[in-house]
Amino acid sequence: MRDVVAAEWCKLRSIRSTFAVLSVAAGCAVLTWLIAFQAARAFDGLSPARRADLPLRPIQELGPWIAGLCLGILGVLAATSEYRSGTIRASLVAVPRRGRLVAAKAVVVAAVALAAGEAVTLAAVIGTRLAIGGQPFTDQTGSLCQDLPAFAVEGTSVAVFALLGLALGLLLRSAAGAITIMVFLWHIVPLLAFHLPAPWDARTGSVLPGALATQAAGLDADDSIYGDLLAPPVAAAAMAAYALLPLCLAALLFARRDA
Amino acid sequence: MTDAIAAEWCKLRSVRSTAYVLGTVAAFLLLCAWWSWYAGRYWDGLSAERREAYASAPPEQPLALALPICGAVLGALTVTSEYATGMIRTSLAALPRRPRLLAAKALVAGTVMLVAGLVSTTAALAAGKAVVGDRPLPAFERPFAEHVPHLLLMAVTAAAVTLICTGLGVVLRSTAATITAGAGVLFVLPTLATLLPAPWDERIWSVMPGNLADQIAPAPGVTVRHGVLPPAAASLLLVAYVAASLGAGAFVFSRRDA
Amino acid sequence: MIEIRELTKRYGGTVAVDGLSFEVRPGAVTGFLGPNGAGKSTTMRVLLGLDAATSGEALVNGRRYVELRRPMREVGALLDAGAVHGGRTAFDHLRWLARSNGIGTRRVAEVLERVGLAGVARKRAGGFSLGMRQRLGIAAALLGDPGVLLFDEPVNGLDPDGVRWIRGLMRGFAAEGRTVLVSSHLMSEMELTADRLVVIGRGRLIADTSVRELADRFGRGVVVRSPRPAELTGVLAAAGGSVEAAADGALTVTGLDVADIGEHAAARGIPLYEVRPRGASLEEAYMRLTGDGAEFGAVAP
Structure with missing residues (x-):
């Protein structure tokens, strides 16, 4: 198994799309700093009432939000690039036990996504804090040490999207199809849920993959499009379900299908 | 040119991905019908004063979100699937005039999306009006004719996104990259824009290609108006985006080795 | 040692391989012949665990391929030379394959040297010619120094020098006591390379014989x-x-x-x-053998 994981790591490292995706994720962390810097300058000129309306958290959450899409696409490509190039046959000749191949892919994708997700999320939080200087944003009153654990939990959503992407890629074997479904799950379905009449907007919005990490961290949804009805442990369990159930289904199908 | 268009139409018709894209549009049409049914039923259960305040989303709301991304996928695949399979070389052997080939591709894909958009949004509105009946929901109760400009613009925007992604697909030559870029322009950039300090949030949001339709012809019965562009400027900008993307595509396409 | 026993593979309603049985022994090059669509590639894919057999079995060294712990150390396969991610360098492609079977990086350099790709090891495979890809595929097959080698149409796309090179390579492997199975639809090629021949048509065995026997049978x-x-x-x-x-x-x-x-x-x-x-060529013998077995017969205008 260690060999197979090492091989998957080699594979992921040696294609350009990995770097493209990771660069975009890193770039979005830098972008949050710039937006926060702008927001801090605007903050100076605001009346106290309008200052309360200018939270920093939506800017910070851009980090995990965009990284979720990026790494989700990385997960998709980890599967579909092999089908497109035909490398999948070489992979299966080298590692004929298919369950093991899927497991190794999942380990590598999850590890990369977790590392990238945490890096981007924490960079966004810490960087925006530094960018605003001492400005008293209403939602940034706690110390950084207090806030970081919750954001670290939010960063894990990136790994959930990555594993979901891998599962979609294995199931559909087509980058176009899998990425489109990723985009639907990541943004279009949440937007639709947001437009549902109450109470279904919050109910649906609470169980979507993008909503779970915030709830698992014990934060409220504030003015995001999501809901916050789940208790943290339930949300954490739902995240695990989103990450693993589609993957198990994909592995099952993958093991039965002619390559 | 007619031959090129006929050939592209044959190609587009004979791949499964086209059927999947149109199937997605059809599925969202059904979702629209359900959406309207739910809005009507929800309205029934409200008290009189809450009915006053209830502003339901319009019947074509699900399609409004799905059509642009369907267009992005269709536009991207028209070009990138040929690069993925190597068929682009066959196509160029058959039609060596590259701008003409690209024009045929864009025309066919754009028209398909335009028709799909018009048919689906009209059907969604008709179904919505039928389902809601005479309940006075503001997003449903206007006469059909008042909706026409908005529906037309939704379809035109979907077609424009298709064309933009066709051009982008030629430049990027990768399905994954093109669809991702399309999703980025449609969803990520507007979100980023809203986080900028005023007045830049509204200004930048207004020039995003996915947001132009509502500024050219807003949905009737919707009182909250987003965007700062007058209809003429927004229309011009939409045309400019399409021209720029297809122009860049044609420029790169005719200069690069296939 | 390869054993195919009563192997049947159906894709939907199409029978690709139909009750096929034969053995491939070590120490000889065995040609696996048949017209296009006869079931050669399907048999090889089932043998490598890529496709599941509908019934029957295909064994390598007495075991199913998926049961091998480090398969590349026992079996080297060249299936489809195009199956390389174009964005990866030749070295990277072989390195991940090697890692998956616990083979060291030094061996990667060795096989690249052996197939003559050492000079382009750091180039992206997307820019390779068909012949270079074929060499890269052969390098992958050699990575684990396996006792059983499978080549699916190995001379496709190779220039005459390359063809001669691979012929020598295969003869050399057989002389070292390895099992070599080479599929081809060209009898003229097999005549120069193979010792034994397994001929199939429409998924069924037509002949399992040595090259000399076949020549005798049809050459009289x-x-x-x-x-x-x-x-x-x-x-x-x-x-x-x-x-x-x-x-x-x-x-x-x-x-x-x-x-x-x-x-x-x-x-x-x-x-x-x-x-x-009558100096009947093996080509002629083959045409007569497979005359009824061809899947897609051309119709004279």
Whole structure:
């Protein structure tokens, strides 16, 4: 198994799309700093009432939000690039036990996504804090040490999207199809849920993959499009379900299908 | 040119991905019908004063979100699937005039999306009006004719996104990259824009290609108006985006080795 | 050692392989022949665990491929040379394959050297010619120094030098006591490379034989031309030969050799314009064997 994981790591490292995706994720962390810097300058000129309306958290959450899409696409490509190039046959000749191949892919994708997700999320939080200087944003009153654990939990959503992407890629074997479904799950379905009449907007919005990490961290949804009805442990369990159930289904199908 | 268009139409018709894209549009049409049914039923259960305040989303709301991304996928695949399979070389052997080939591709894909958009949004509105009946929901109760400009613009925007992604697909030559870029322009950039300090949030949001339709012809019965562009400027900008993307595509396409 | 036992593979309603059984022994190059669509690639894919058999089994060294712990150390396979991610360098492609089977990076450099790609090891495979990709595929097959080698149409896309190189490579492996199975639809190629032949058509076994046996079976007979064919036919038939008349007036005689025919004809004073042993090529033998087995027969215009 260690060999197979090492091989998957080699594979992921040696294609350009990995770097493209990771660069975009890193770039979005830098972008949050710039937006926060702008927001801090605007903050100076605001009346106290309008200052309360200018939270920093939506800017910070851009980090995990965009990284979720990026790494989700990385997960998709980890599967579909092999089908497109035909490398999948070489992979299966080298590692004929298919369950093991899927497991190794999942380990590598999850590890990369977790590392990238945490890096981007924490960079966004810490960087925006530094960018605003001492400005008293209403939602940034706690110390950084207090806030970081919750954001670290939010960063894990990136790994959930990555594993979901891998599962979609294995199931559909087509980058176009899998990425489109990723985009639907990541943004279009949440937007639709947001437009549902109450109470279904919050109910649906609470169980979507993008909503779970915030709830698992014990934060409220504030003015995001999501809901916050789940208790943290339930949300954490739902995240695990989103990450693993589609993957198990994909592995099952993958093991039965002619390559 | 007619031959090129006929050939592209044959190609587009004979791949499964086209059927999947149109199937997605059809599925969202059904979702629209359900959406309207739910809005009507929800309205029934409200008290009189809450009915006053209830502003339901319009019947074509699900399609409004799905059509642009369907267009992005269709536009991207028209070009990138040929690069993925190597068929682009066959196509160029058959039609060596590259701008003409690209024009045929864009025309066919754009028209398909335009028709799909018009048919689906009209059907969604008709179904919505039928389902809601005479309940006075503001997003449903206007006469059909008042909706026409908005529906037309939704379809035109979907077609424009298709064309933009066709051009982008030629430049990027990768399905994954093109669809991702399309999703980025449609969803990520507007979100980023809203986080900028005023007045830049509204200004930048207004020039995003996915947001132009509502500024050219807003949905009737919707009182909250987003965007700062007058209809003429927004229309011009939409045309400019399409021209720029297809122009860049044609420029790169005719200069690069296939 | 490869054993195919009663192997059947259906794709939907199409039977690709139909009750096929044969063995491939070590120490020889075995050619796996058949027209396009005969089921060669399917058999190889089932053998490698890529496709599941509908019934029957395909074993390598007595086990199913998926049961091998480090398969590349036992079996090296060249299936589809195009199956390389174009964005990866040749070195990276081989390195991940090597890692997956616990093979060291030094071996990667070795096989690249052996197939003549050491100079382009750091180039992206997307820019490789068909011949270079074929060499890269062969390098991948050699990575684990396996005792069993499978090559699916290995000479496709190779230039004459490359063809000769791979021929020598395969003969060398067989001489080292390895099992070598090479599929091809070109008998002329197998004639120069293979010791044994497994011929299939429409998924069924047509012949499992050595190259020499096949040549003997189809190569017998003497072609005779004479201005008096009818008379000669009677004479030769009486002498115990069997005679077939060809359309161009020549006779094909079996059961008598050149000397016999000459003597019988001279005894009756029948002139002979031509007497030669029929040098039927294996190509011809193969065409006759698979004549009914071809999946897609061309229709003459």
